[in-house]
Amino acid sequence: MNDLLEYTLRLGDDALIAAQRTGEWIAAAPQLEEDVALGNIGLDQLGQARSLLQYAGSLDGRTEDELAYFRDEREFRNLQLCELPNGDFAFAMARLLYFATYQHLLYDELRSCADETLAGVAGKAVKEVAYHVDHATQWVLRLGDGTEESHRRMQAALDALWPYTAEMFASDDVVRQLSVAVDPSTLEEEWTRRVTAVIDESTCERPTSSYQHSGGRSGRHTEHMGYLLAELQHVARSHPGATW
Amino acid sequence: MVTDAAILEAVGEVVDPEVPVLTIADLGVLRGVRHEGDEVVVTITPTYSGCPAMDLIRHEVELTLQALHVHGRVETVLSPPWTTDWMTEAGKAKLTDYGIAPPPGTSAPAPFPPSQSRANAPVLLQLSIRCPLCGSPNTSELSRFGSTSCKSLWRCNSCREPFDHFKAI
Numbered sequence: 001m002n003d004l005l006e007y008t009l010r011l012g013d014d015a016l017i018a019a020q021r022t023g024e025w026i027a028a029a030p031q032l033e034e035d036v037a038l039g040n041i042g043l044d045q046l047g048q049a050r051s052l053l054q055y056a057g058s059l060d061g062r063t064e065d066e067l068a069y070f071r072d073e074r075e076f077r078n079l080q081l082c083e084l085p086n087g088d089f090a091f092a093m094a095r096l097l098y099f100a101t102y103q104h105l106l107y108d109e110l111r112s113c114a115d116e117t118l119a120g121v122a123g124k125a126v127k128e129v130a131y132h133v134d135h136a137t138q139w140v141l142r143l144g145d146g147t148e149e150s151h152r153r154m155q156a157a158l159d160a161l162w163p164y165t166a167e168m169f170a171s172d173d174v175v176r177q178l179s180v181a182v183d184p185s186t187l188e189e190e191w192t193r194r195v196t197a198v199i200d201e202s203t204c205e206r207p208t209s210s211y212q213h214s215g216g217r218s219g220r221h222t223e224h225m226g227y228l229l230a231e232l233q234h235v236a237r238s239h240p241g242a243t244w
Numbered sequence: 245m246v247t248d249a250a251i252l253e254a255v256g257e258v259v260d261p262e263v264p265v266l267t268i269a270d271l272g273v274l275r276g277v278r279h280e281g282d283e284v285v286v287t288i289t290p291t292y293s294g295c296p297a298m299d300l301i302r303h304e305v306e307l308t309l310q311a312l313h314v315h316g317r318v319e320t321v322l323s324p325p326w327t328t329d330w331m332t333e334a335g336k337a338k339l340t341d342y343g344i345a346p347p348p349g350t351s352a353p354a355p356f357p358p359s360q361s362r363a364n365a366p367v368l369l370q371l372s373i374r375c376p377l378c379g380s381p382n383t384s385e386l387s388r389f390g391s392t393s394c395k396s397l398w399r400c401n402s403c404r405e406p407f408d409h410f411k412a413i
Contacts, residue, residue, distance in 0.1 A: 033386060033387040033389070033397065036387065036389050036390065036391070036397070037387055037388065037389035039389075040389040040390075040392075040393050041389070043292070043294035043296070043393055044292060044293055044294050044393065045294070046294050047290070047292060047293025047294025047295065048293045048294070050293075050294070051293060051322065116323065117322075119323065120321070120322035120323035120325075121293070121322055123322070123323055123324070123325045124290075124292075124293050124322045124323075124325040124326075125293055127325065127413050128292060128293060128393075128413075131388060131389075134388065135388060135389070
């Protein structure tokens, strides 16, 4: 697989799997406005995923639907952070804070890369993701600095997801050799600064876990990924070639 | 032979299915027309990456080309990214009449500084959004996300009516 295809799949799969989890909140969020907000955020992520998977598909002769619906678990390149089950609302907001802050920094760099399509997608997405970061930030502050119970849950969520954050910044031959790619290790310092500023202000403690999971970029996923894909893919696989 | 100006004028009349008072020309979604061999290519750009109206808009533009007997296709471009600055003044006036507060004059480069902690951040002042129903500037934001990607949800503190605002991006 060539590096550009591999890199584009990473970006696209992150967005696709994040969109699937975000979408699960629709009609299940704690208030009506939040249903609407998460619906919109999921739609932004899905839009980014479609643009990226269309581009990936154009590189090896597949359609976005073939990539989304007819690849198996080991062929997906997304971060494990994106695929973890939703948990409670604090968990969703902690994940959105970690992930959207990462996406914001990444897209901000990528929009000036030499690949016109990737730069175009990133230039579009960076403005959308700024709204996602803001939304997550507001909730982390409100829950962390809220009641005893909301603080406890916010802290638990920040801690539980922390071991899945290092994978975002892992560097490898693909990002080092591909000139248009952003080496994510260059984003870690600024990401940490932004995220810990929010955590500090929320009155939560900075997570301290040193153990870090890895494997998503090479297709090794958590036990939750298969169930997610079953839901995402079963209609397309039950009725291959169907259109509506 | 149909001129480019005539093609632009005709496809520019296609309306946004979510906000049917606005045409794609008003919105700035229609980017242009060019020729590739004997084919006419109309370019459009989405307001947001995931805008679900794009498929219908593309289809309507194709139907308009067919009605003009023009051999052509529609191409979606992402760059330069759409901004509310591209909305025409006529479009903004139509939005207000329809009950949606139009975007402010210029789009902010970023609506908030995500890099800074709230405590030390400069306070961003935004001109108040006027209620499209009674005109009062005394309004408050209920949610940054509204009925579609491009809108946020507001309430007028004077007439108490909720309304949509086409948010700056």
